[in-house]
Amino acid sequence: MINTISVMLSALFIRKALLVGTLISLCAALLGVSLVLKRYSMIGDGLSHVGFGVLTIATSLGMTTPLYVAIPVVTIAAILLLKIGDRGKIKSDSAIALISSSALAIGVAVTSVTTGMNTDVCNFMFGSILSMSKADVIISVSVSIIVAILFVIYYRKLFAVTFDEDFAKASGLKASRYSNLIAILTALVIVIGMRMMGVMLISSIIIFPALTSMIMFKSFKKVVISSAVISIVSFWIGIYLAYVYNISTGAMIVIVNLVLFILFTIIDKILHD
């Protein structure tokens, strides 16, 4: 095993993947806790479909770094989704389904007209962390670091707003500002995370670590820390297994997360019965 790991680490593309993947896993887990608690789990899924639509269009227009377009568009979509959920006539889950399937349809339609189902499109669908360009790496690393720093700076306020929005507002906090912050950070993580996990699987790394941690821990701080650890460890185990058995990395990461979730559930049952 140690041999395999040292062979893995000797390859530059794996080292790049490890760096980016670790940071994205961290950010996804941090945000995941708030999203799951606020019942916004499906937003990740919806946004990734929007991301797919944008990426396919950008690629078909011949852009080499489609992330430059995807980041702003998905961010706007995230804010819109939250706003609709807050006070729209359409319920937020239906709104997400509407927007995500439309974006996916547009993406698929554009693909059929232009390039067809080529490797690029497949990579968007299922992730391709091992084939990232230098620009992708730089964007992903900087965005992740910004997300993590903002999370730490606003941790206390995010807790207050997530736990009790009315109390936070009555205390003078601009609650909608923090909901928007969560939406923007989520959009950023989704877009850069799509490279690693793919459209179909990205929402799992946001939801799974938070859910798994909430089985075991009963304080917000512990849940946040545990989510971060679980997310990063799942990523490492996932990428190792994917490399050894030649399985899609994104899929493997989700499976590791699933196994941990089941394991924690069983341990919790045994401990509390």
Next chain:
Amino acid sequence: MDLIKVKNVSFSYPTKKDTLKNVTFSVKPKSFTCIVGENGSGKSTLLKCILGLNKGYTGEIIKEKRIGYLPQKSEIQSHFPASIEEVVMSGTIGNNIRSIFYKKEDKEKAKEIMETLGIYDIRKKCFADLSGGQQQRVLIARSLCATDKIIVLDEPTNGLDPSIAKQIYELLDSLKKTKGITILMVSHDIERALKYADTVIELTDGKVIFNGKPQDFHIGGESND
């Protein structure tokens, strides 16, 4: 100086017109004011206007800057992983809104309040695992972290056993007497409100129909203002 002054306040929701009609009253320092009335009489709406959660009312509200608030139960909180300490600490959020971390004075204040309310020894426990009465005690502690003048409570004894509800009223009464905290609460438990409050305000269909001492109160009575 009154801590809260509500003058000719009217408010309509987009779907429900005239939820509040020309409401006027004031809250004196160190008083225990209960707003009573049927469901849908506009009690909670009135609190939300006072707290700035409902925008777009007409009339004037002058209020103390630091108000502690205890909202009605929210569904999210019944599964939320948060320790008692975390919940109480979050009450200090408005005191130092710009700072990144909690300040030492905030931590000390939270500790002192938790000790007063007898929840300091269980501060590491999960909020969601507590009984209804204990949860309200924690939320009262949180509201006290935000202020040392006035707390505003929205049906704090809803869904509690009568004996536990009595404890909550007694706690509020003692906060008023020993710490000089002004209490403004909404309740539909008229019997207890009359026993503990020193001022009773009755709302019906968004209008104040009584504002006075509990001993002068008759259900559905006329205002003697």
